[in-house]
Amino acid sequence: MGKTDAFLEHADAIERGLLDIGRAAKASGVSVKMVRHYEAIGLLKKVARTYANYRVYTMNDVHTLQFIKRARTLGFAVKDIRALLALWQNKSRSSAAVKKVAGAHLEELERKIAEMQSMVAALQHLTHNCQGDQRPDCPILEDLAGARKPGA
Amino acid sequence: MGKTDAFLEHADAIERGLLDIGRAAKASGVSVKMVRHYEAIGLLKKVARTYANYRVYTMNDVHTLQFIKRARTLGFAVKDIRALLALWQNKSRSSAAVKKVAGAHLEELERKIAEMQSMVAALQHLTHNCQGDQRPDCPILEDLAGARKPGA
DNA sequence: TTCAAGTCTGCCACCATTGGAGGGTCAAGT
DNA sequence: ACTTGACCCTCCAATGGTGGCAGACTTGAA
Structure with missing residues (x-):
């Protein structure tokens, strides 16, 4: 347990393939601002934080951001994207x-x-x-x- | 002098061919809300008021509102309409x-x-x-x- | 140690329009 | 007179998606 807590150091997180918000933004094509915004409106679930309160993203989160980005590019409204994400995650849709x-x-x-x-x-x-x-x-x-x- | 002051009674104004905001809105196709708004942002100059503080519109004002309405219908942004109105009123444009x-x-x-x-x-x-x-x-x-x- | 770059939160601005709250006014009808 | 309903007034908030700034903290490297 103690060891998994030590996980949440910024440098450790990066080393283990996790991303800070800047890298997640670049990797997904979504601006840093909008990454935070999507989290605020519940489009993206709340992500983990480092001890310094920095957001930490998994590749899965990045994938979701890419999904959102692509949907926005196709002109879908956020409320539609919310529905599409739910369908995406629902394997029996x-x-x-x-x-x-x-x-x-x-x-x-x-x-x-x-x-x-x-x-x-x-x-x-x-x-x-x-x-x-x-x-x-x-x-x-x-x-x-x-x-x-x-x-x- | 006193007689011209008496002019600003609602009933008198209507009788003389002036319009209250509801009539001006209907005559121009602009909503009452937006008529007030256009005045607030300076697209329409401040109009006269009755003693009870009701706005009073001339046919000229209605004409301007119609101009704005038509321009919005054509998709012009308010800042464009501002420019177009200025050109409209400038006979040497x-x-x-x-x-x-x-x-x-x-x-x-x-x-x-x-x-x-x-x-x-x-x-x-x-x-x-x-x-x-x-x-x-x-x-x-x-x-x-x-x-x-x-x-x- | 210092410095730039990155991150945090929170608030404001954009654009045009709509809605509501809370109050005053007018013109009918009783 | 008094009530009623349809007006009108001002002020404030929200929409949707994004950008921008301020003030404070963290990181990593020179």
Whole structure:
């Protein structure tokens, strides 16, 4: 027992293949700030500490951080990631449950894309008709000001 | 003098074509909350008040709110709208200045769309390969967990 | 011993919007 | 007059994900 306590020295931990927060961050691609944040919001379980109160990460923790990082890169919200992590750790999950989360996110992404595309279409139309010169006449401002085609 | 002071009674104001915040909100499509907010951040100049401290809006104010609403609908950030409003009110502006703001926003939108589209592509690939049945085997989780095609 | 780099906690800022609490006001109806 | 309900007021908090800073401590190496 005493010997396992001595384990929690920073240098010993590193020697044994454990990582401090900086190394865990680098290894996972998550910023140090966000590593702490994910722990604070319970996405990552509370990790061990050295005697000096430094966080100590296992390769397993790093793996989880990589999982989170990849999910964020795919645009999953933290609440989705929470669900995905639970499914990941649950060996008797159904792939249907995972697909449902991914599918909902996919729909949300497509909705947002469509929304932005309609903005782009409107803006392109306006900027196309705008001379972009010294003169003040500007269809963009006219549209914003509510000037709906005077001819109509 | 005394007569003009009497102007700031709620009923009088309405009678004279002015609007209280609720009517201004409805007329512009901006929520009451946000009308106050836009004033607080200086997007809309401070409006007059009745003796009871109710805000009083002119049709001109409503027009500005409509401008803001339309710009938000097109995805412009508040700081952009601030610039656009200034250009709108400056009769000697150049259309080039307006076009520059719109163009930058357009590029930003297109950048975000591309980013999300790459997320969609990745997710579609994963969900396409996921059975979505009772079994636990799931390419989506495998990807998140970092399983980069074992064969490679 | 000293110094830089790393870590700790905690708080603030961003962006746009919504919600609530706790109170005042207005215009009806009784 | 009095009540009621729909307004309005101000102030504060929270959202989500991240960055930044301050003040204090630890580490490891020169």
